[in-house]
Amino acid sequence: MRSQLRCPPLRCPPLSRCPAAQRGPDVSPMRLTRCQAALAAAITLNLLVLFYVSWLQHQPRAARGRGPRRAAATGPRVTVLVREFEAFDNAVPELVDSFLQQDPAQPVVVVADTLPYPPLALPRVPNVRLALLQPALDRPAAAARPETYVATEFVAVVPDGTRAETPGQLERMVEALRLGGARLVAAPVATANPARCLALNVSLREWTARYGPAPAAPRCDALDGDAVVLLRARDLFNLSAPLARPVGTSLFLQTALRGWQVQLLPLRFAAARQPPLATAHARWKAEREGRARRAALLRALGVRLVSWEGGRLEWFGCSKETTRCFGTVVGDTPSYLYEGRWTPPCCLRALRETARYVVGVLEAAGVRYWLEGGSLLGAARHGDIIPWDYDVDLGIYLEDVGSCEQLRGAEAGSVVDERGFVWEKAVEGDFFRVQYSESNHLHVDLWPFYPRNGVMTKDTWLDHRQDVEFPEHFLQPLVPLSFAGFVAQAPNNYRRFLELKFGPGVIENPEYPNPALLSLPGSS
Ligand SMILES: *[C@@H]1O[C@H](CO)[C@@H](O)[C@H](O)[C@H]1NC(C)=O
Ligand SMILES: *[C@@H]1O[C@H](CO)[C@@H](O)[C@H](O)[C@H]1NC(C)=O
Helix, strand or coil: CHHHCCCCCCCCCCHHHCHHHHCHHHCCHHHCCHHHHHHHHHHHHHHHHHHHHHHHHHHHHHHHHCHHHHHHHCCCCEEEEECCCECCECCHHHHHHHHHHHCCCCCEEEEECCCCCCCCCCCCCCCEEEEECCCCCCCCHHHHCHHHHCCCCEEEECCCCEECCCCCHHHHHHHHHHHHCCCEEEEEECCCCECEEEEEEEECCCCEEEEEECCCCCEECEEECEEEEEEEHHHHCCCCCCCCCCHHHHHHHHHHHCCCCEEECCCCEEECCCCCCCCHHHHHHHHHHHHHHHHHHHHHHCCCEEECCCCCEEECCCCCCCCCCCCCCECCECHHHHCCCCCCHHHHHHHHHHHHHHHHHHHHHCCCEEECHHHHHHHHHHCCCCCCCCCEEEEEEHHHHHHCHHHHHHHHCCEECCCCCEEEECCCCCCEEEECCCCCCCEEEEEEEEEECCEEECCCCCCCCCCCCEEHHHHCCEEEEEECCEEEEEECCHHHHHHHHHCCCCCCCCCCCCCCCCCCCCCC
């Protein structure tokens, strides 16, 4: 293009003979010769053409850069965000093509942790982009953040296997979101597993997510199944883990915790013509990876127990094979209390199981025992372990120790019994400890007392307020008391027993184990 312009032949006289030049610095611009003017005009024209060509070439990129304003004014208001798909078998190209058919300018972001393999056959148009979340040495940090790729006000999170066939669905969802008052709106996808509405309570303190029937459907807390979910981009990217997988699980755990609701709309997206995961093997592989991802997600978000409508429970915490899920307790105040949480549900379950087992062994051997300390307090309050307690305490008659094989064994050293429980003499003093397993040190402590002049006493004492002598008449007789899902023996008149040990009003006024370090929020 530049060659179209030819500079006229230079006809100016040599500069030295120019009278204007001889007059030195006060030369006036008005004194240009015609020739010089023609040259300047040619150069200016040339530059203009250059700028125009360059502007044409940069037009699409410049428009992308101004994305938000342009999109708000004229273009799509929704970015289609594809996160939930398997790299090894998916229908993402069909999904993307179907949205581009509705609107060739539709912004689409496909999000993966690492470059999908085999490669995704995505259309090579500037409004379809691939975002890789895993940081890479040669890319800026912003490249690993999906919000970098979203310039629209709304985002539609679209699962693999979806196909856009009806024009204007996304716009209709935007209108429903703006008018309806729910923080999210959703449209089911006509797959084998279309979305349905669920109630969801998330309790961080109890490490628990409880799903149930949705009383106000089609508005609810969570969805189960395939749906296109639309929300404001600023809401999505203000979540703690906006695109953690599985998206269906992670999104609604976070939104339900914030009290945001989702409105299931009477719209429907079509299913892919060539659905993903069509073979049994692909489904098996996807399910296996999905389970692993889900377990990792729940652990990362601090959810250890999922309870489903109908009562099915899923545990994601510690077991006999793992270590205990909290470390050594310092100052009677376990680490989770400082995080505003109570005993993880798996630990409470393991403690209940150990307590029931130990009580069974003691009863079979004829060892007289009773609920002690915090365990008796929990039984008196609500028939269970105190929700932030980290062990179980039982008192036993010292003279009965010999009648229990496991305790005799523990006198000599550590014994692992046939059920995997570990019986041993505690290193901290003259008492016994039964651990849940060799690796998981959740435990029941057994405190041997002996009577002396009508008073129950022992030889070593811990620095605890409740670790004191008490009249034997509290044990004559022992009384049954519900505890941790079974019936255990307790001191008679256990209210007075507890007030003797802990102080008046202890049953009615719950406190953390060491209020000097950390006090129960809301207690006086
Ligand atoms: C969620 O909590 C509310 C209020 O405590 C309760 O009424 C509802 O039944 C709970 N729903 C589920 C699914 O647990
Ligand atoms: C993001 O969330 C925090 C609370 O988690 C809230 O205070 C803030 O206003 C939110 N920001 C936007 C842009 O919504």
